[in-house]
Amino acid sequence: MDLNNILSQLETANEEEIDALLQQYNRENSHTFAFEPKEEALRSKLCQSVLTVLGRQVLPSCQKTCLETLRILSRDKRVLAPVATREGMMTLGRMARLRTGEEGGDEEKSSQEDTLSEEEERVVVEALKCLCNVVYNSPAAQQVSVDVQLAHGLCASLRTARSWRHEVGLFSLRLLFLLSALRPDLRGVLRREWHAVRLLSEVLEHTLDVRWVGPYEAACPDSQALPMPAEDNERAMEALKASFNLTLSYTGGEEDDHQFRLIAAILRHLLMLKTETEEKTEEAHSHAVNLLNNLPVSCLDVLIDLPVQGGEEKYGGKNMDVIQVLLDFMEKRIDKGSNYKEGLTPVLSLLTEGSRQHREIRRYIKAQVLPPLKDVKIRPEIGTTIRNKLVRLMTHVDMGVKQTAAEFLFVLCKESVDNLLKYTGYGNAAGLLVARGLLAGGRGETQYSEDEDSDTEEYKSAKPFINPITGHVEEPMPNPIEEMTEEQKEYEAQELVNMFDKLSRQNVIRPMGVRPDGTLAPLEETLCDPHEDNSGSDSD
Template sequence: MIRIKLVTGDDEKASAEDNKDDVDNSLLKLKALTACRILSRDSTDLNESIENDHVDLMAQVIDSSSLRWSTEVKFEGKKVLSNCIQQSETVRAYCVQSDLLSKVFHLITSHKAYDEFERFDLRLMFLLTAKCEELRTVANQKLRAIEGLTTCLQNITRLQKDRKTVPSDEAVYMGELLKLLFNVTLAVDQADDKDKLVRLCTALDHAINLPFHSDADQQNVITNMIGLLTNMLDTKDPTLVIFPPNNTNNIDKLLNFLMKILESMDSNDGNLLGLKQEISPVLMVLWGVSKLHPHVRKYLKSVILPPLTTEDLKRKPEEGGSPKARLVKLFTNADTQISMMAAEFIFVLCKHNVGKMVKQTGYGHAAGLLARRGLMMGGRGDEEFSSDSEGEQEEEEGYKKEAHKVNPITNVVEEERPSPFEGMSDEQKEYEAMKMVNMINDLMKTGIIKPATVGPDGKPVEVEHVLQLQEGLNIPPTSDDQSDSD
């Protein structure tokens, strides 16, 4: 194992006295740190090679107030420390005991350039709070990190007053800052720290409406802001600052962000990882704020689930490029988390009314959600929603004209087809029926299919024999179509 030691100031003096050669010590330190950075990428034997003194030395190197080290040396020291935090449990354990987090946070609060050199401080604190859960509590309670980082975000937004667009470096810095805020707010108590979160959301509202240099910069900021908002869906006041009544600009930005991702996925089939990383957070935020704020839910419903017309019923709910079609298409996504979240979001827009859900998506698409919630017999979910007086008649008008022709499974008006039993005698019909029963029974025995009936709790119950499917066919009418005031 190669060990590389950086000489301290005292050692440097002694070395200079013993060696009269003109050595560029700054260049030597830089090369030594570069070697350390490369070696620290490999975690093999790293725990055994690093001592606490080495971490303390790196903390001295990155100190912005020290004149002993050049900027290049400090930057390389940050990279070494970053690798060590990622790769070494020993380093992380020592970081919890030491005051490294406090030193890094102090560097962040003094940032003014917002360049790559300063962004690495954000990366260091992000790694510390991501890898060491204890440090999130320290950051909140001891360092008051939410207040300090919110001030940093406010300082950046104030710089943009006299600028046409946000420089790309500052946009990238904002993205990294929002990532760090995500970690810090994981340990926050949303009720006790409500005032802090309201102040943070006020800064977020200003940030999301800045004129960015490029779409990529704006997408980066919005992506990380969405991640941060997933930690604030338990209380109303903070998110109400970003999504106020009578102003839909910010909710439009999130919805447009989601639609752009779904459009890009059309030409990138099979990218499930990209789907989960990009779509899950924004679906969670849209779902959460729709539950919290009636005005948001009502607006999103008007955009995603507009009144049904006869034209809508000529094509399946998942066909086309409308927001509704793209979201319904997610119901059958191979990633169960994405399919569940998309269905739950639409269900919230329907105010947990099963009849409205089936009317908008078809029973086939809604069946998975209804089975999970025990609502296969109809009814409503447990959540309570506010009552809105307008829009009911308009929504029902176009639908009622063709309602008797709609296939409830696909939610589309299908062309009339001749009956397959036409021209058959009763004996032939009975023969074909028993043939189908035997085929289904064979498939059940091999485990290929598992037929089920709806149990008393509204959830599917697997049957042991195909003839059990005949039981309970006289299902009483449900109250799904009861009047809803949305």
């Protein structure tokens, strides 16, 4: 459709004509993501015209069509000036039923509590989608959102999460995620004034159907239960992403300890759940791992301290089910062979810090990753065990991946250089040892328990023959001169002398000697007549 024609008709058309006109435009452009620059000014005018229509008292069906048009146009960041204004954002906020700070009234009450028809809910969803696009593509709109306290309306909406239909909740959470990601200055306000971290925890509890059986213990998911529905999983992931932003670089105080522990318990519950597909399960677990990394490491004891469900005696009665889930997740990410920095390092960092601070976690992980050595005839980086895979990462080209993998194994070895070399070999561990200043051996600064590791009989018998550089027993190399005749040996020796002489004449190598003062110098400078007087004094 010709944009000039649309604009001219919008000026005089009635509500039904506007609806029909914009519906046709939407059908023709619903899959358009790359727009012609030459029509930029016309699309900007269309944005303004649509906002003008939305400012009138029109039926929900027309509002929905207008918002669909605006959503399509908002994919182009160059035409958002009319929308990224106080008036434009307030209009979209009203369409989304979000109570902004300027509207006054009961701040604790959200208009989402009203009973909406299905058509009215579609209007709310389209408005939220528009806001997501506009906020993502326009820094000016981000600033206006802060000025009109749009996030406040979202938090008020979060309080009525139980009455949401799926898409209203999904795009409300997505908009909160975008605002908290793009405006770091908003995070403190969301935490302090609007208690957004607690609100998001409540959303997760409701979405994941958490049933508490202890202070920080959720009932174990029924193994026979159906997988978590895809819609619940989508909302949970948006809530996790927003929570990640709000807890990033935030240590909190004593009053936050309870909230952090509650989040850790909810995340443990999530990690034990399955979704409809393995891919979605892995994605949910990835977001859970990212958020766990933001929590104080002292809170990680919630993951294993489950008095009702019980644990294993050899690990102090702690329940290690979720630690095994994290180990399985880590191995899957290693096996993918790509995107290690974003996909693998978070779970490695989480398990490293958990092992460093919690003895039972370290002992369990070491039993799975670094079991007692038996076969030392194969290099530690060769094979399919999780130990082999991690040792290979110690020489990865990405410095961050290499350091994180090495640090993880070092902590499992209680930061003992000798123990690390036993499992990895000096060649693989050299990078970490140089960085930590431990080439001469010793331990890191962290204190660990005194429980000793026992070596297997196979390892003890092979230990004297292990090459410390490669970390395995090497087959003895054949002596190349054993089967030579005396004439062949003399010939090879003469060839070696000739080679050195040639290199010396070409100054590739220079024979060196030692001066009387102990310093090195070219050989010809150190040779002198033993009867020559080098004292420098004249004789009588």
